[in-house]
Amino acid sequence: MGEFDLIKNYFEQPQTDDDFVQLSIGDDCALVSVPENGWLAITTDTMVENTHFLPSISPQDLAYKALATNLSDLAAMGAKPKWISLALTLPNIDENWLAAFSQSLLQTLKDYNVTLIGGDTTKGGLSVTITAQGLLEKGNALCRHQAKVGDLIYVSCTLGDSAAGLQQILAGKKALSFEEKFLQQRHLRPTPRLALGQGLIGIANAAIDLSDGLISDLGHILQRSRCAAEIDLSALPLSASLLTLHDRTQAEQFALSGGEDYELCFTLPPENQPLLEARLKNLDVSCTCIGRIVPAFEGKWEKEKCGQFSIRFLRNGEPIDYSAKLGFDHFKE
Numbered sequence: 001m002g003e004f005d006l007i008k009n010y011f012e013q014p015q016t017d018d019d020f021v022q023l024s025i026g027d028d029c030a031l032v033s034v035p036e037n038g039w040l041a042i043t044t045d046t047m048v049e050n051t052h053f054l055p056s057i058s059p060q061d062l063a064y065k066a067l068a069t070n071l072s073d074l075a076a077m078g079a080k081p082k083w084i085s086l087a088l089t090l091p092n093i094d095e096n097w098l099a100a101f102s103q104s105l106l107q108t109l110k111d112y113n114v115t116l117i118g119g120d121t122t123k124g125g126l127s128v129t130i131t132a133q134g135l136l137e138k139g140n141a142l143c144r145h146q147a148k149v150g151d152l153i154y155v156s157c158t159l160g161d162s163a164a165g166l167q168q169i170l171a172g173k174k175a176l177s178f179e180e181k182f183l184q185q186r187h188l189r190p191t192p193r194l195a196l197g198q199g200l201i202g203i204a205n206a207a208i209d210l211s212d213g214l215i216s217d218l219g220h221i222l223q224r225s226r227c228a229a230e231i232d233l234s235a236l237p238l239s240a241s242l243l244t245l246h247d248r249t250q251a252e253q254f255a256l257s258g259g260e261d262y263e264l265c266f267t268l269p270p271e272n273q274p275l276l277e278a279r280l281k282n283l284d285v286s287c288t289c290i291g292r293i294v295p296a297f298e299g300k301w302e303k304e305k306c307g308q309f310s311i312r313f314l315r316n317g318e319p320i321d322y323s324a325k326l327g328f329d330h331f332k333e
């Protein structure tokens with residue numbers, strides 16, 4: 001089977017019902033129309049074997065996750081996903097693999113009402129690159145640079161599950177118990193928080209999706225917004241499964257420094273709290289306030305103790321004693 005048959009057999013879809021798509025797979029470019037009062041949000045994510053996923057991953061999970069991580073970026077901007085293109089590099093043509101991969105991809109696209117409009121297919125080490133495009137109302141994006149001193153810091157759902165799930169997968173652990181299944185699924189099948197992202201438009205100041213871990217990703221908001229943060233460790237939302245299989249210190253470490261949760265972290269002016277509560281009633285995800293934005297640190301002591309991340313940690317409202325051994329390694333860097 002050649003490249004063109006491969007595309008036709010596995011990725012070309014019968015007529016799309018997306019009125020924006022003027023021309024889909026088959027020409028040199030796809031053509032889409034963009035609403036006059038709209039902005040296009042564009043993001044790309046690559047997944048390379050042995051770097052971003054293990055060779056043991058199923059084609060179904062790989063397709064799902066490659067798409068979900070891109071949709072998560074759109075969610076973090078508050079954009080509504082519309083189209084993707086897919087650049088696929090394959091070591092060989094394995095029809096069983098391709099059938100499973102494309103079925104999972106096309107089903108997930110359908111679930112999110114997104115259209116595959118083009119791509120590229122090449123030979124080489126297995127890698128999947130997806131470029132996703134979404135729509136925003138002009139001027140209404142959630143950016144990293146607009147957090148304000150006094151904002152409350154929220155995260156969606158629970159943190160640390162994915163890192164704990166990955167640890168099990170790396171250890172070759174089969175998911176037998178409910179907790180193991182839950183954590184491994186959280187790693188393999190993260191949920192892009194699209195409805196939440198769109199619901200935060202107009203009420204949140206800044207947002208990011210958590211791909212590298214809370215400390216690092218919140219750090220991007222702080223750096224871009226030129227401010228610092230106070231985070232209360234006792235407020236971190238941790239799942240029952242995580243706390244069943246790990247002690248609190250380890251669970252906090254996963255939540256702070258583990259990656260790939262793909263939850264949203266956002267900052268909200270306190271006066272918008274009732275608006276957030278109202279919007280959350282119509283969504284199927286919880287959000288937890290874990291701290292607040294404070295002025296950028298100036299003192300030498302804070303700079304030394306809080307490191308490059310500009311985050312001061314509390315527990316039950318009390319500043320943590322930095323001389324005590326902290327449960328996370330990032331702090332020592």
Ligand code: ADP
Pocket residue numbers: 007011012024025026027028029030086087088116117118119120121
């Ligand atoms: P070109 O050489 O003009 O870039 P290609 O021959 O690479 O085009 O691809 C032919 C058509 O198939 C194009 O419309 C391209 O967007 C689409 N395409 C190629 N690979 C994929 C893929 N993996 N998934 C979806 N569409 C693809």
Ligand code: MG
Pocket residue numbers: 027028
């Ligand atoms: Mg061409």
